[in-house]
Amino acid sequence: MYEKKTKQVSFDENPNSFIGAHLSPENRWVKLAQIIPWSRLEGRYHRTFANPKVGNPAKSCRMAIGSLIIKERLRLSDEETLAIILDSPYMQFFIGMHSFSDRAPFDASTMTYFRKRLTPEILAEINQLIVEASKDDNKHDDNASGDDGTSAESKPEAKNEGTLILDATCAPADVHFPTDVALLNDSRVKLEELIDHLHEGREEKKPRTYRQKARTLYLRFARNRRPRYKQIRRAIREQLGFVRRDIELVKELLAASSRQMTPRQMQYWQTIQTVYRQQQEMYQEKKHKVEDRIVNIHQPWVRPIVRGKATADVEFGAKISVSLVNGYAMIEQLDWNAFNESGDLQTAVERYREQHGCYPERILADKIYRNRKNHQYCARLGIRMNGPNLGRPPKDKKLYDEQKRQERSEAGERNAVEGKFGEAKRCYTLSRVMTRLKNTSEVSIHMTFLVMNLEKRLRDIILLFYSWLPAEQLAFA
Numbered sequence: 158m159y160e161k162k163t164k165q166v167s168f169d170e171n172p173n174s175f176i177g178a179h180l181s182p183e184n185r186w187v188k189l190a191q192i193i194p195w196s197r198l199e200g201r202y203h204r205t206f207a208n209p210k211v212g213n214p215a216k217s218c219r220m221a222i223g224s225l226i227i228k229e230r231l232r233l234s235d236e237e238t239l240a241i242i243l244d245s246p247y248m249q250f251f252i253g254m255h256s257f258s259d260r261a262p263f264d265a266s267t268m269t270y271f272r273k274r275l276t277p278e279i280l281a282e283i284n285q286l287i288v289e290a291s292k293d294d295n296k297h298d299d300n301a302s303g304d305d306g307t308s309a310e311s312k313p314e315a316k317n318e319g320t321l322i323l324d325a326t327c328a329p330a331d332v333h334f335p336t337d338v339a340l341l342n343d344s345r346v347k348l349e350e351l352i353d354h355l356h357e358g359r360e361e362k363k364p365r366t367y368r369q370k371a372r373t374l375y376l377r378f379a380r381n382r383r384p385r386y387k388q389i390r391r392a393i394r395e396q397l398g399f400v401r402r403d404i405e406l407v408k409e410l411l412a413a414s415s416r417q418m419t420p421r422q423m424q425y426w427q428t429i430q431t432v433y434r435q436q437q438e439m440y441q442e443k444k445h446k447v448e449d450r451i452v453n454i455h456q457p458w459v460r461p462i463v464r465g466k467a468t469a470d471v472e473f474g475a476k477i478s479v480s481l482v483n484g485y486a487m488i489e490q491l492d493w494n495a496f497n498e499s500g501d502l503q504t505a506v507e508r509y510r511e512q513h514g515c516y517p518e519r520i521l522a523d524k525i526y527r528n529r530k531n532h533q534y535c536a537r538l539g540i541r542m543n544g545p546n547l548g549r550p551p552k553d554k555k556l557y558d559e560q561k562r563q564e565r566s567e568a569g570e571r572n573a574v575e576g577k578f579g580e581a582k583r584c585y586t587l588s589r590v591m592t593r594l595k596n597t598s599e600v601s602i603h604m605t606f607l608v609m610n611l612e613k614r615l616r617d618i619i620l621l622f623y624s625w626l627p628a629e630q631l632a633f634a
Contacts, residue, residue, distance in 0.1 A: 177257030178246035185615070186247040189226075192614055194286050195219050195253075201282060205274055216263055219253035221271040222283070227251065228268065229601075229608045232586055235265040272597040280603035281488065284610055288485045288512070291614045315515035317539055322481040323489075323505055323522040324574040325498040327462045328602050329474040331591045335452035335461075337436055338389065341396035342375045343454050344429045348403035351422060355410035364406045371399040393440050400433050428457045449494075458493045458595045474590060475602060480505045481574045482513075484617075485610050486581075491599060499526045503534055516540055521571040543567040581605050 180187060195218070202218035227248055228238040239261055242248045246257040254262060333339075349368050356363050378384060378392040407426065411418075418426060432454060435447045451457045452473055461471050478490040478498040489501045489508075502522065510516050519541040520526075527544050535542050544564060551557050582588035585605045592598045 174255070175246070175250050175257070176255060180247060180250060184247050186245075186251040188618075189611060189615060190223075190251050192287075192290065192611070192618065193222075194290065197286055198222060198283055201279055202275075205276070205279065216267065216271075217253050220262060221274065223248075223252035224263075224268060225271055225275070225600075225604055226608055226611070229585055229604045230612075234591075235268040238268065239263070239265045269597065272592065272600045273594075275600055276596070277491065277599045277603050280600060280607055284487060284603070284607045285512075287607070287610050287614060288482075288487070291483070291485060291610075291617060292513075317516045317518040319482065319509070319513060319515075319517045320570070321505060321509050321517040321520045322571055322574045323478070323498070323502060323520065323526055324481075324571075324578070325476060325478045326578045326587075327464060327472040327474050327476050328587050328590050329472045330453075330456055330459045330598065331589050331593075332453040332456060332459055332473055335473065337439070338375065338378055338392045338396055340432060340452065340454070341393065341400055341436055342371075344432050345371055345396060345399050345403060347425050347454060348400065348407060348429060351407050351418065351426060352403065352410065354418070354422065355407065355414045355416050357416065359414060364409075366403060366406065367399060371396070390440070393436065397433070397437060397440060400429070404430065404433060424457075425454060428454050431457070456593065456595075456598075460494050462495050475598065477602065478505075479574065479577070479606075480509070481577060482509065482517075484573070484613050486574070486577050486606050488603060488606055491602060493595070497525070499528055499531060502526050502531045506534075506538070506540065519543065519567075521567055523571075543571065577609070581609060585609065 182188075199218045202221070206215070224238060224242065227233070227242065228235065231238075231241065233241065242252065243259060243261060249257055249262075252262065345368075349366055352364065352366060374392070374395050378388065381388065384392070428451060432451050435450060439445060439447055450461065452461060453459050459473050459475075461473055462476050464470065464472050475491055475493050476495055476498075477488055478496075478501040480487050480489050487508075489505050490496065490498070502520070506516060506520070516538050517540055520535065521543045524544060527542055527547075529547060532542065532547055544567075545560065551560070578587070585608060586601065587605045590598045590601050592601045
């Protein structure tokens, strides 16, 4: 059951509305609460409930989204997030509480349900609302400077304006570096747990699994810091044998036992069978690649993403394609499988037109985006792409030198998106996604970009305030 809120606590209506503590309007959480369109988010959040009039009362939209923003902004765990909310009246105001309380507004485990309720699509819409609100701020600034306030959408033929920056990165999941032997050992251990579960309550003797021998052989291999090729092959063959035997035992117990697996155990069972088939195929054919390769039985959706970077040649997580406009980042595509990000250029350009009423004047992107198809698409719309044109360079040396200078200059401008990736990974949680479920991991990634855009808008509002002041009143003028 969800009761739709019609009013939110607001400093604009009553500065003394929060009971139990005096709050400063200059506090960052107060300012952040004022720039978030809570009322518009309320309607979108309300539609996620199949029947809002049935069941226990749910937490408010502001409490759900606000708690996740606090967690992401401060890089906290769910338990630490709840603890810091209890300590701070500002954070209690931020999540929509009307008075200071020393009682927990929810349990730490409830934040998992918040992430399940807030789908990536909802967070993408919220992110879009934040970007649209930032455009309204710019319009007010233009009007104060003498502009007539005519929007780009109202112009009959708006010319191309602005810059669209595109790039892709990987959001590594919280998994240990996978090896074939370790993956098979994890599968064997989980199969032994399934055998114990299915045999519980049976009078017959438990089937022999050789778990002690299998563990001894694995530890003997794991202690070898630099195993040779033959040693690796032997360890894989041994673990494959143990896993094969345990799979057959589980099948026999499923047919004879009255006990059934839980949904979580069934997921492990299906994943381990896939892991065994993949590892058996790679072992027999002496190869190291297989389609849809599983690298972790606890998160089977995680795939290896080849990066070719100095720090990591391969990362394990979700690949995301990102667009950057005026400092605001939007996720164009998120996939756990590797994909060619050049296919997102046309989608990003059309989305830019929907948001701004015109096509971008230029696109700054990596060379993987500059293929023939994208060049023809941009040429048809009058959009200029950075980098050299396809074909031979011009014979005119002056023209060639001018093009090279422009390429170097625009390459520096394109680094803005690299800075955004650095901000997301060093200041927020994109460097290691700690959530364990597929949908909650995607929500965590989207939440990183949402909080980044909120902080960007907060900085823009502060700069907009200082831009209205006369130069003689500024200390740094």
